[in-house]
Amino acid sequence: MDDSRIIALYFQRDEQAIRETASKYGAACQKIAMNILSNLQDAEECVNDTYLRTWNAIPPERPQKLGAFVGKITRHLALDKYKAAHAAKRQADTFALSLDELGDAFPSKDFHAEEDARAIGDAIHSFLRKETETSRKIFVCRYFFGDSIEDICSRFHVSEAKVKSSLFRSRNRLRTHLEKEGIYL
Amino acid sequence: MNEKSLLLSEALGYIADEYLEEAHPEISEKASSPRRRLQILYRAALAACLCLVAVGTVHFALSSGEMFTNATKDEAIIPEADCPIYDGMASDANDVGTVGTTAKPPEDSTAEETEEESTTEETSLAETESLARSEDS
Numbered sequence: 001m002d003d004s005r006i007i008a009l010y011f012q013r014d015e016q017a018i019r020e021t022a023s024k025y026g027a028a029c030q031k032i033a034m035n036i037l038s039n040l041q042d043a044e045e046c047v048n049d050t051y052l053r054t055w056n057a058i059p060p061e062r063p064q065k066l067g068a069f070v071g072k073i074t075r076h077l078a079l080d081k082y083k084a085a086h087a088a089k090r091q092a093d094t095f096a097l098s099l100d101e102l103g104d105a106f107p108s109k110d111f112h113a114e115e116d117a118r119a120i121g122d123a124i125h126s127f128l129r130k131e132t133e134t135s136r137k138i139f140v141c142r143y144f145f146g147d148s149i150e151d152i153c154s155r156f157h158v159s160e161a162k163v164k165s166s167l168f169r170s171r172n173r174l175r176t177h178l179e180k181e182g183i184y185l
Numbered sequence: 186m187n188e189k190s191l192l193l194s195e196a197l198g199y200i201a202d203e204y205l206e207e208a209h210p211e212i213s214e215k216a217s218s219p220r221r222r223l224q225i226l227y228r229a230a231l232a233a234c235l236c237l238v239a240v241g242t243v244h245f246a247l248s249s250g251e252m253f254t255n256a257t258k259d260e261a262i263i264p265e266a267d268c269p270i271y272d273g274m275a276s277d278a279n280d281v282g283t284v285g286t287t288a289k290p291p292e293d294s295t296a297e298e299t300e301e302e303s304t305t306e307e308t309s310l311a312e313t314e315s316l317a318r319s320e321d322s
Contacts, residue, residue, distance in 0.1 A: 028212045067212035068202030076198055083191065096190075103190035117192055121199025128204055140208035144197050 003066040010058040017058075018051045025067050029074040035146035036078040036095045037085075046081055050074045075144070095146040102143055102171060120183055127177040131170065138163055139170045 001020050009017035029050055033043035050073045063069035082095070128136050137156065141147040142163075147155070152163050178184070206213035 025212060028209065065202040065206065065213070068205045071205060071209075071212045072198055072202075079191075079194060079198075099190035099194050102193055117195040118199055120193065120196035124196055125200045125204075128200060133207070136204060137208045140200070140204050143194075144200065144205065145209055 006066060007058060007062060010055065011062075018055060021051060021054060021066070021070060025070050028067065029070055032071055032074045032145055033078045035148075036075065036082055038095070042081060042085075043078070046074060046078045049077050053077065098142055098146055101167075120178070123178055123181045123183055124174065126181075127174050130177075131173070134158075135166045135170050138166045142167055 001024070006017050006020045006024070009020065026047060029047045030043055033046040033050075034040065037043050037046065050070055053073050054070055057073075061069075086096075128139065131139065134156070138152055141152050141155065142149075149160055149163055152158075153160050156163075
């Protein structure tokens with residue numbers, strides 16, 4: 001079913017909308033949640049919460065891209081769950097490693113907690129626009145979806161060394177870009 | 186995960202949907218719709234057919250080229266008269282000449298002329314013979 005028809009079902013408050021969303025984007029949402037939480041039960045719970053959140057958000061929201069919309073909700077919910085579960089202890093799993101390697105690119109002395117996530121997000125968006133397609137895809141897979149290096153290698157048919165090198169260069173360019181934008185983390 | 190990493194992870198939530206679809210096509214509508222899948226399958230099948238046709242054409246061209254080469258080699262050995270292709274061509278040419286045309290071949294007219302010439306010669310001989318007999322008598 002087309003996204004526009006699914007959204008129309010949401011507007012009619014028809015529960016078929018949730019079933020259609022689940023059949024179309026459920027697997028992708030499950031993967032996003034699993035990458036962050038590394039736990040099947042938590043991931044399924046997160047995906048179910050995604051459907052509820054989507055049901056409450058549409059209407060009034062009318063997303064242009066339903067897949068990306070539910071994907072972002074899943075990621076947001078999974079991050080919240082992750083933070084709640086790991087507030088007290090630091091766990092060396094794949095997602096934490098992927099974000100820490102990004103955070104480590106920025107010196108701690110420059111860190112200002114008051115920086116708005118939205119402003120940083122806009123700056124990252126403008127940075128990604130200037131990146132090449134391949135490096136942008138690798139960056140988004142790693143740091144948005146939390147894909148492992150092996151997953152990225154198999155997805156784009158490139159070597160592990162190339163992925164690591166691309167990520168390293170992208171992080172350095174992002175730091176320079178954010179500093180030019182006046183954002184110091 | 187430290188505070189800085191969490192802030193960055195939240196910030197990454199604001200990047201454009203296009204980049205997400207580009208990196209993970211499974212969350213894009215186009216890639217996940219059944220119609221799109223059918224289109225992809227159809228294009229793949231069409232491309233495979235075109236490849237087969239191209240390979241077939243190349244193979245045919247190569248094999249016919251090989252036949253031509255063999256034929257030119259054989260010409261030196263096999264006499265023209267024994268060549269079935271030559272015989273076939275010759276018989277075809279005869280068929281065309283006899284069937285589709287109404288005009289008489291030039292050979293027939295020359296034969297008539299020779300017949301006329303021979304008859305005139307015969308009459309002149311007969312006249313001289315009759316003259317000789319009359320003189321004798």
